[in-house]
Amino acid sequence: MFVVESVCVAWFTLEFLLRFVNAPSKLAFARGPLNIIDAIAILPYYVSLVFDVGEESQDDAVMGASRGYLDKLSLILRLLRALRILYVMRLARHSLGLQTLGVTMQRSMREFGLLLLFVCVAVTLFSPLVHLAESELAPFAATHPHHSFSSIPASYWWAIISMTTVGYGDMVPRSVPGQMVALISILSGILIMAFPATSIFHTFSRSYQELKQEYDGVWKQERHEEMSDLSQEEFSSVSKKESDGLMSNETHRSALPPSAF
Numbered sequence: 001m002f003v004v005e006s007v008c009v010a011w012f013t014l015e016f017l018l019r020f021v022n023a024p025s026k027l028a029f030a031r032g033p034l035n036i037i038d039a040i041a042i043l044p045y046y047v048s049l050v051f052d053v054g055e056e057s058q059d060d061a062v063m064g065a066s067r068g069y070l071d072k073l074s075l076i077l078r079l080l081r082a083l084r085i086l087y088v089m090r091l092a093r094h095s096l097g098l099q100t101l102g103v104t105m106q107r108s109m110r111e112f113g114l115l116l117l118f119v120c121v122a123v124t125l126f127s128p129l130v131h132l133a134e135s136e137l138a139p140f141a142a143t144h145p146h147h148s149f150s151s152i153p154a155s156y157w158w159a160i161i162s163m164t165t166v167g168y169g170d171m172v173p174r175s176v177p178g179q180m181v182a183l184i185s186i187l188s189g190i191l192i193m194a195f196p197a198t199s200i201f202h203t204f205s206r207s208y209q210e211l212k213q214e215y216d217g218v219w220k221q222e223r224h225e226e227m228s229d230l231s232q233e234e235f236s237s238v239s240k241k242e243s244d245g246l247m248s249n250e251t252h253r254s255a256l257p258p259s260a261f
Contacts, residue, residue: 163189
């Protein structure tokens with residue numbers, strides 16, 4: 001796997017450097033979101049190589065008190081290695097769907113903000129209610145600490161997974177009032193998720209159509225350029241043949257004796 005990763009990173013690095021050298025504006029290239037993702041995806045490999053060599057040399061020379069420092073370095077190294085998952089984001093350059101997703105998220109920041117605001121307000125509302133219902137109206141909750149809602153902040157987790165209809169089952173209301181609060185929170189979560197989803201869906205559809213038209217326009221332009229180049233080559237070849245034929249006729253005529261005319 002190390003060899004395969006090394007070959008892939010070498011190819012990505014060469015491509016990145018060539019694009020950087022051929023870019024008309026280096027500053028605009030450095031500010032590009034996809035270029036930043038490429039750099040973040042490539043750098044951890046080289047940093048991990050440096051850290052690996054440094055750890056091997058320090059392990060031989062340093063012992064005892066510096067072990068905590070080496071542990072921190074190894075933690076940073078593992079985090080940097082986890083960033084290699086960003087290699088997948090490079091597919092956005094060649095995938096219309098991923099580009100549409102990125103454009104949709106960029107255009108729907110206001111809708112995502114509203115969704116986050118609605119969820120925060122609902123969580124803040126239903127967490128105290130379920131805590132009150134379970135702690136005051138369910139006395140047996142103290143004998144079942146695994147299912148008890150010990151505090152309002154602990155109830156935030158239950159409200160989030162209930163409103164998003166995930167429901168892990170680690171916190172379950174046992175009393176009837178708690179179950180009523182759970183029902184209302186689940187229905188509210190479905191409505192809250194549905195309100196911005198319509199606008200986000202329309203934005204996604206519009207972005208997809210725009211990008212598809214842009215791709216089709218670029219493809220047609222390239223096709224037209226190829227056809228025009230091909231037609232020019234054919235026209236030049238035909239003209240050359242005609243000119244060669246005329247020249248051969250003139251040469252043949254000049255070679256005939258005067259009595260032939």
